[in-house]
Amino acid sequence: MRGSASQLRRAISLGLITGAVMLYLVAVGIVLAFSARNTITGVVTLGRLMLAAPPLAAGYVVARRGTDLAPRLVAGLLLGAVSGVIVAAALLFASAVDIRHILVRISPPLLAFLAFDQDASIGALLNLALAAALGLIGAVAAVVPSRVRRPAITGVIGVVVISMLEPFLRPRLTDFKLEGVSRFLFTHKGLSIASAIVVFAIFAVGSVAWPRVRARYRARVAAADPGTQATIRGVTLLLLIVFLLALPQIAGSFLSQVLVFVGLYTLLALGLNIVVGYAGLLDLGYVAFYAVGSYLTALLTSPISSLGVGLPFWVALPIVILGAAVTGLFIGAPVLRLRGDYLAIVTLGFGEIARLLFLSDALKPWFGGTQGILGVPPLFGVAKVSVPILGWQLTGPTLTYYPLLFFCVIAAIVATRLKYSRIGRAWNAMREDEDVAQATGVNVTNYKLLAFALGASVGCLGGAVFATHLASVFPGTFNILVSITVLSIIILGGMGSIPGVVVGALALIGLPELLREFAEFKLLVYGGVLVLMMLLRPEGLLPDRVRQQELHEADEEEEPGADGGALTPAEQG
Amino acid sequence: MRRIRRVSLVDIILLAIRVVVAIGVVIGTYATLSAGKLTWEQWRDLLIFGVAQGSVYALIALGYTLVYGVLLMINFAHGDVFMFGGMTAFFVADALGSSGFLDANPIVGMAIVLVVAMVSSAAVAILLERIAYRPLRRAPRLVPLITAIGASLFISNSVRGLYGEQVKAYPQLKILVGKFEIFGVGILKTHVVVIVSALVIMAALYWFVEKTRTGRAMRAISEDKDTAALMGINVDRTISITFAVGGMLAGAAGVLYAIVFNQVHWFMGFLPGIKAFTAAVLGGIGNIIGAMLGGLTLGVLESIGPNLLLSGLGVPSPNQLRDVVAFSVLVLVLIFRPYGILGRPENR
Numbered sequence: 001m002r003g004s005a006s007q008l009r010r011a012i013s014l015g016l017i018t019g020a021v022m023l024y025l026v027a028v029g030i031v032l033a034f035s036a037r038n039t040i041t042g043v044v045t046l047g048r049l050m051l052a053a054p055p056l057a058a059g060y061v062v063a064r065r066g067t068d069l070a071p072r073l074v075a076g077l078l079l080g081a082v083s084g085v086i087v088a089a090a091l092l093f094a095s096a097v098d099i100r101h102i103l104v105r106i107s108p109p110l111l112a113f114l115a116f117d118q119d120a121s122i123g124a125l126l127n128l129a130l131a132a133a134l135g136l137i138g139a140v141a142a143v144v145p146s147r148v149r150r151p152a153i154t155g156v157i158g159v160v161v162i163s164m165l166e167p168f169l170r171p172r173l174t175d176f177k178l179e180g181v182s183r184f185l186f187t188h189k190g191l192s193i194a195s196a197i198v199v200f201a202i203f204a205v206g207s208v209a210w211p212r213v214r215a216r217y218r219a220r221v222a223a224a225d226p227g228t229q230a231t232i233r234g235v236t237l238l239l240l241i242v243f244l245l246a247l248p249q250i251a252g253s254f255l256s257q258v259l260v261f262v263g264l265y266t267l268l269a270l271g272l273n274i275v276v277g278y279a280g281l282l283d284l285g286y287v288a289f290y291a292v293g294s295y296l297t298a299l300l301t302s303p304i305s306s307l308g309v310g311l312p313f314w315v316a317l318p319i320v321i322l323g324a325a326v327t328g329l330f331i332g333a334p335v336l337r338l339r340g341d342y343l344a345i346v347t348l349g350f351g352e353i354a355r356l357l358f359l360s361d362a363l364k365p366w367f368g369g370t371q372g373i374l375g376v377p378p379l380f381g382v383a384k385v386s387v388p389i390l391g392w393q394l395t396g397p398t399l400t401y402y403p404l405l406f407f408c409v410i411a412a413i414v415a416t417r418l419k420y421s422r423i424g425r426a427w428n429a430m431r432e433d434e435d436v437a438q439a440t441g442v443n444v445t446n447y448k449l450l451a452f453a454l455g456a457s458v459g460c461l462g463g464a465v466f467a468t469h470l471a472s473v474f475p476g477t478f479n480i481l482v483s484i485t486v487l488s489i490i491i492l493g494g495m496g497s498i499p500g501v502v503v504g505a506l507a508l509i510g511l512p513e514l515l516r517e518f519a520e521f522k523l524l525v526y527g528g529v530l531v532l533m534m535l536l537r538p539e540g541l542l543p544d545r546v547r548q549q550e551l552h553e554a555d556e557e558e559e560p561g562a563d564g565g566a567l568t569p570a571e572q573g
Numbered sequence: 574m575r576r577i578r579r580v581s582l583v584d585i586i587l588l589a590i591r592v593v594v595a596i597g598v599v600i601g602t603y604a605t606l607s608a609g610k611l612t613w614e615q616w617r618d619l620l621i622f623g624v625a626q627g628s629v630y631a632l633i634a635l636g637y638t639l640v641y642g643v644l645l646m647i648n649f650a651h652g653d654v655f656m657f658g659g660m661t662a663f664f665v666a667d668a669l670g671s672s673g674f675l676d677a678n679p680i681v682g683m684a685i686v687l688v689v690a691m692v693s694s695a696a697v698a699i700l701l702e703r704i705a706y707r708p709l710r711r712a713p714r715l716v717p718l719i720t721a722i723g724a725s726l727f728i729s730n731s732v733r734g735l736y737g738e739q740v741k742a743y744p745q746l747k748i749l750v751g752k753f754e755i756f757g758v759g760i761l762k763t764h765v766v767v768i769v770s771a772l773v774i775m776a777a778l779y780w781f782v783e784k785t786r787t788g789r790a791m792r793a794i795s796e797d798k799d800t801a802a803l804m805g806i807n808v809d810r811t812i813s814i815t816f817a818v819g820g821m822l823a824g825a826a827g828v829l830y831a832i833v834f835n836q837v838h839w840f841m842g843f844l845p846g847i848k849a850f851t852a853a854v855l856g857g858i859g860n861i862i863g864a865m866l867g868g869l870t871l872g873v874l875e876s877i878g879p880n881l882l883l884s885g886l887g888v889p890s891p892n893q894l895r896d897v898v899a900f901s902v903l904v905l906v907l908i909f910r911p912y913g914i915l916g917r918p919e920n921r
Contacts, residue, residue, distance in 0.1 A: 024731075027734070027735050028731055028734035028735055029734045030734070101664075102664050102736065103735055103736070104735075104736060104737035105734065105735070280715070282715050282718065282719070284722070330586070333582065333583045333586040333587070334583075334586060334587055334590060334904075334908045335907075335908065336583060337583075338907060338908070338911065339714075339911075340714050340715050340718075341646070341647050341714060341715070341718050342854075342907050342911055344715075344718060345647065345847075345850065345903070345907060346903070346904050346907045346908065348847070349847075349900040349901075349903045349904040349907075350904060352847075352896070352900050353897055353900045353901065353904070356894065356896055356897045356900070357897065360893055360894055360897070361893055362883075362888045362891075362893075362894065445581065445583060480843075484722060484726060487719070487722070488723075491719060520734075521730070521734070523726055523729075523730045524726070524727060524730035524731060524733075524734065526723070526726055527723045527724065527725070527726030527727030527728075527729075527730060528723070528727055529723065530719055530720065530722060530723025530724075530726070530727075531704075531705050531720050531723040531724055531727060534709065534712075534716050534717075534719050534720040534723065535705070535708055535709065535720070538712070538716055550713075551712075551713070551716075
């Protein structure tokens, strides 16, 4: 009995926090921004889903504990109701008192959206009922066995993702003569009810079937003789390469532009990963190398830059990389003896100094001040390349994609080889305990410098491609936010993990490019990602094994009774 | 016996940096002074402006130092705590200003604005500690720093979403327009008010840390957290209080900043935050008097430095580079004297 009473108390306090989170989402403007995006046309928009997520998740969390069915469900319902009361009260208050001059997003359209286009009092009641229902649904999700829950969640995610991709899927489907599919899937910028059910079913069935298919496939491969295994691996690799090469053709020109950004940040993150992930040096001034790479490339290749030599890109590239490595050494050398957190701040200082110098009037004769450097020729010297047999016309992003892919693959291979080499092991040792590493004969200074120089070279490579892609460089592009974005990618994917970098870049660069409403809230989300990842999963989504053990060493020492689980500390308040 | 040291490449680079900086400072200063580019009055005004701005930095720097003292972590989001206070108090100041209350009762009005700023900053600081830092107290050192960077981004962009992107102009107080004559020297009234209020607040803080029970608990925790807990000090509560006090100082700094520069916006936390951190390190992080001195030093360096050094070296538009001066001070201090002016090298 006492257990259920405490569960109800927990439901109330979590409900209050959930309500506050919902109000925050509304007031910060993210809900209304996404309310124009239909997920299922006429039924639910993305904005509405965002507002529904907190009570759902919190209902799930509160009902996960306990043995008896009824109190768990009641807890979910209560939690939803409490959060609903808060939202309803806020709605009534905001309709009565104009607070728009303080909280700028509380506009009449927002209030109408919140009240489901009804009168404020009816809207308040609807909100209350809806939030209570969502809390209950969350609790039900916690009660049902996972073989039911998992397909259901996958199905919902599938519906949301497919509907988000509508602006890109629809034209591409038309290009590939699949108007029928496109017409069935989408009505008015969202899924229709029927297609939503179909998509849900496909994803739900897929989530059940996929692990079995995979297990059977793996078992068969494992049973095959080594020669066949090698062939399978070769064919898989070949298919992957063909896919990556054909990707811009499948994706079309707009998505290729997105791919270029994803590739660019993947490259930068691969470089920073060497410094942060392998060597454990938190470099917040990574943008400096990116800037140096861009500016050096522009200086060397643009015929109208202050140097005016107009070298071809591939001739300039070795000079750029060398210049970058030297910059890395020069920035790296003075900071090596600093403690981790001071090193982060000093590198941040270097990054800002680099930006301010490129921007300044004092160095305008060389770097062009605010105007930057124009006239950077395209990477291959020509703006358009046609591929003979396939008949592809490569220009702009579809052209930049290939060298970028090439550089990313090279960087990934180098990074992987380094990780398992003697150097990588030295970095591992150094990261875990510098003194011990030194005592066992690791030359800490040199290995740190090496990490800095390698990271700088990769960052410069990114800058070089970036300069040729934009055909110009501007100082405004190289601010601290680039460093933090790259850092967020690594943190999300997992420090030291190369697949993690790719996933991080897809999520943090690709997604905001796809959802234009998102751009405004990009930095907010990056900040949230950094905090939440550090609190909940410091090893990242696709963790590196060694790093994971390192970060969870402390857990074993803690007493097990501490409040834990999937509940975020933000929700604990 | 003479110590034998191996000279490495790093040592050579460090020495080269020292030499270059020293030569630059000497030549620049000499050239500027001998050319007589600015009059004595202009230098004096720059100095006073530097002190005013430095006292704002000092207030923020105290927050860094207090938190560093108890947790040994850099609260990177502290600049945004400062920003939040200034932004929130703007709405009160604006309401009081447009109703005429602020000009009728300037002292009461400013006190209300100041209290609102201090309370709201303190609230954010407490939440920040509770949500973002407390669960990570035993994590590896870089983990809370990354969290703090994320929190900084999160707070500033939340404010951008909640309060809007525009720059907001604080109402100007009629009684603060013009100059005071002090010993025959005209000083902008706003500067006088800012410097005096900062000094009063700092004195209050010093008294709080040195004389009260809570202050003693804070000092005990900064000596040794575990022993302090054994002596019956509520560590969690004291850390919360430390964050609250740091937040209050930052909130006050937010209002004073608004008085000096007349405007607030969502991104204003970043630069003063970094500069105040520099000030804290300059004075020796964890050292309260050091943070005050560091703030004043940095403020003066930043306002005089570009004119004194860079214009002497023939750099065009030197004031554009004042942030470069501040960041250079940051980099040089951290590299060459990470224990600050007042501190001694740690034997670690």
